[in-house]
Amino acid sequence: MGNKVVSLFSGGGGLDIGFKEAGFEVVWAIDNESNAVSTYAANIGNHIICADINAVDLNIIPKCDIVIGGPPCQSFSLAGNRNTNDDRGRLVWKYIEIIKHLKPRAFLFENVTGLLSAKNCDGEKIFPLLEKKFTALGYSINSQIVNAADYGVPQLRRRVIIVGIQGNKKFEFPGTTHGKDKQPYLSVAEALDDLPSATKENISQNYITDAKTEFQKKIRCGSLKVTDHVISQMSELDRYIVDHVKPGGNYMDIPSDVASKRIRRLQQTGGHTTCYGRLDPNKPAYTINTYFNRPNVGCNIHYKENRLITVREALRLQTFPDKYEIVSSNKQGRNTIVGNAVPPLLAKILAVALKEQIGENYVDIIFRFRSK
Numbered sequence: 001m002g003n004k005v006v007s008l009f010s011g012g013g014g015l016d017i018g019f020k021e022a023g024f025e026v027v028w029a030i031d032n033e034s035n036a037v038s039t040y041a042a043n044i045g046n047h048i049i050c051a052d053i054n055a056v057d058l059n060i061i062p063k064c065d066i067v068i069g070g071p072p073c074q075s076f077s078l079a080g081n082r083n084t085n086d087d088r089g090r091l092v093w094k095y096i097e098i099i100k101h102l103k104p105r106a107f108l109f110e111n112v113t114g115l116l117s118a119k120n121c122d123g124e125k126i127f128p129l130l131e132k133k134f135t136a137l138g139y140s141i142n143s144q145i146v147n148a149a150d151y152g153v154p155q156l157r158r159r160v161i162i163v164g165i166q167g168n169k170k171f172e173f174p175g176t177t178h179g180k181d182k183q184p185y186l187s188v189a190e191a192l193d194d195l196p197s198a199t200k201e202n203i204s205q206n207y208i209t210d211a212k213t214e215f216q217k218k219i220r221c222g223s224l225k226v227t228d229h230v231i232s233q234m235s236e237l238d239r240y241i242v243d244h245v246k247p248g249g250n251y252m253d254i255p256s257d258v259a260s261k262r263i264r265r266l267q268q269t270g271g272h273t274t275c276y277g278r279l280d281p282n283k284p285a286y287t288i289n290t291y292f293n294r295p296n297v298g299c300n301i302h303y304k305e306n307r308l309i310t311v312r313e314a315l316r317l318q319t320f321p322d323k324y325e326i327v328s329s330n331k332q333g334r335n336t337i338v339g340n341a342v343p344p345l346l347a348k349i350l351a352v353a354l355k356e357q358i359g360e361n362y363v364d365i366i367f368r369f370r371s372k
Contacts, residue, residue, distance in 0.1 A: 002105075003023060003024045003025055003065055004024075004027050004062070004063075004064040004065045004066065005025060005026045005027065005064060005065070005067065006026075006029070006061060006064040006067045006068070006069070006102065006104075007026055007028070007029035007048075007067070007068045007069045008029075008030055008053065008069025008070060008095065008098065009030070009032075009053065009069045009070050009072070009091075010030060010031045010036070010040055010068075011033070011040070011337060011340050011341055012036050012040055012320075012326070012337040012338070012340075013029070013039075013040045013048075013341075014318065014320065014341030014342040014344050014347060015069070015110075015341075015342040015344075016040070016044055016068060016347075017043075017321075017324075017344040017347065017348075018342070018343075018344040018345065018346065018347020018348035018350070019347060019348070019351045021344070021348045022351035022352045022355055023355065024355070026044070026045065027047060027062055027064060028047055028048075028049075028061060028062050028064070029044075029049070029069070030051055030053060030056065030069070031048065032050065032051060032052050032053070033050075033336070034329075035327065035328040035329060035330070035333035035334070035336070036333075036336075036337050037049070037050040039325075039326050039327045039328065039337055041327075042325065043323075043324050043325065053071075053091065053094060053098075054091075054094060058102075061101075061102060064102060065104060065105055066104060066105075066107075067098070067099065067102060067104050067107060068108070069095075070091075070095060070109065071091030071092060071094070072091070092126070092130065096130075096133050096134070099134070099137060100137055105165065105166045105358065106139070106163065106165040106171070106354065106358060107134075107139065107162075107164045108161060108162070108163045108164075108350060108354065109134075109163070110159050110161050110162075110342060111159065111160050112160070113145060113158055113159065113160055115127055115160050116145075116160060127160075130162070131143070131162070134162070138166055138167070139165060139166055140164060140166075140168055140169055140170045140171075141162060141164045141170070142163050142164075142170045142173070143161065143163070144160075144161055144173050145158055145159070146158070146159055146160075146161050146173070147179075148343050148345075149178060149185050149186070150176035150179050151174075151176060151178065151345065151346050151349050152177055152178050152183075152186055152345060153186070153317075153318075153319050153343045153345050153346055154186040154187060154188060154191040154284045154316075154319075155284050155285045155286070155287065155317045155318065155343065156285070156286050157287045157343065157346075158287075159342075161173075161350070163354065165357075165358060169357070169358070171353075171354060173350075173353070174349055174350070174352075185284045186215055186284060187280075187281060187282050188279045188280065188281050188282075188283065188285050188303050189281035189282065189303065190212075190213045190215055191213075191219075191316050191317060192303075192313055192316055192317075194207065194210070194211055194212050195207075195229060195312065195313065195316075196208045196229070198229050198230060198231045198310045198313075199229060199230060199231065200230065200231055201230065202228060202229075202230050204226070204227050205225060205226045205227075205229060206224065206225060206226075207225075207226065219316055219319065219320075219322055220321075220322050221322060221323055222323070223321065223322040223323040225322075226312060226322060227312065228312045228315065228326055228334070229310045229312040229313070230310055230311065231307050231308075232293040232310070232331075234295075234307070234308065237258075237259060237260060238294075238295050238308075239306070240254075240259075241254055241260075241263070241276055242278075242295060242301050242306045242307065243306055245276060245278040245301055246278060247280050247281060247303050247304070248277075248279075249277065249278055250274065250275055250277040250278075250299070251267060251271065251275055251276040251277075252267060262296070263276065274286045274298050274299040275296060275297075275298075276295050276296055277298065277300070278299065278301035278303060279299055279301065279302065279303040279309070280303065281303040281304065285317045286298060286299040288314050288317050288318055288338065288339055289339045290332075290335050290336045290338075290339030292308065292309055292314050292338070292339060293308055293331065293332075293335055294308070295308060311335065311338060314335070314338045314339070315338055318338060318343050318344075319343040320341070320344060321344075
């Protein structure tokens with residue numbers, strides 16, 4: 001059975017890691033962010049190039065059985081304006097062009113749930129148009145909103161996934177393993193509480209305890225050291241906020257005399273539950289985004305220490321192995337690589353299911369759209 005994979009808009013390679021662990025061979029990858037490319041090359045392989053997909057001659061992309069990758073998802077994010085006519089939104093149609101050119105046997109397409117309600121400049125919904133385009137190219141399509149926590153990822157990360165296989169065979173999504181009437185969701189503490197104390201500088205640290213859970217054993221993956229476990233700098237206001245928010249709490253825990261008009265407004269009128277949130281040690285994290293070094297963009301306060309989560313902790317919540325190291329010229333570049341990634345554990349589960357279903361007569365492509 002063919003198992004060659006091409007990865008488009010690969011980022012740090014979360015999807016690629018999952019597919020490699022499922023037995024696929026990634027032969028070519030591309031991203032236009034130099035930090036992501038450097039990180040990918042250091043951890044996965046030198047088969048990635050740094051380039052704008054719009055400027056690449058499609059004839060240089062090798063023929064393959066599977067394609068993984070996709071454009072940035074900000075254009076469809078519920079947190080943004082969902083403008084599908086900007087440069088990033090138009091990349092959706094570029095990927096359909098690539099599918100048409102490569103003619104892979106199957107694909108998986110991943111994006112934020114905002115894709116379901118996004119419209120083009122004519123007021124047409126994007127999602128049905130995508131399905132029609134894929135179907136017209138000869139693919140049987142199946143789609144589903146997937147919550148990563150339902151598959152053992154310690155994070156409530158909901159994404160739309162479309163899988164297409166050439167011919168009449170439709171992909172069947174693997175059954176969930178965690179949640180109601182199944183195994184309990186993996187909690188933040190179960191994922192993180194074996195890590196040593198975070199440091200002010202990026203140094204290599206030894207583990208201070210044995211792995212306490214099966215997840216911790218798997219995520220260590222033979223690693224003897226911990227890196228990227230650095231405390232984010234906080235302003236005086238941030239420290240005040242962090243000192244007052246309780247585990248599982250948010251902006252409502254902050255005293256009303258706080259020197260922030262935004263927080264006082266949130267307390268009066270409401271806002272996202274995760275805003276200025278602290279992780280609950282007994283529950284999964286909320287979605288890890290690209291700004292987890294800030295208290296105001298998501299639930300990013302450590303569950304028991306008065307600080308924000310580190311890059312290593314965010315990597316763990318995304319299910320990257322501890323041997324994975326970020327290569328970046330700046331701090332925000334590191335956070336972007338982590339927050340945009342597909343959790344490797346979820347990617348592997350989907351890859352294994354697809355591999356089993358396509359059998360000897362089918363080979364798949366997975367079309368990944370980066371998460372925010």
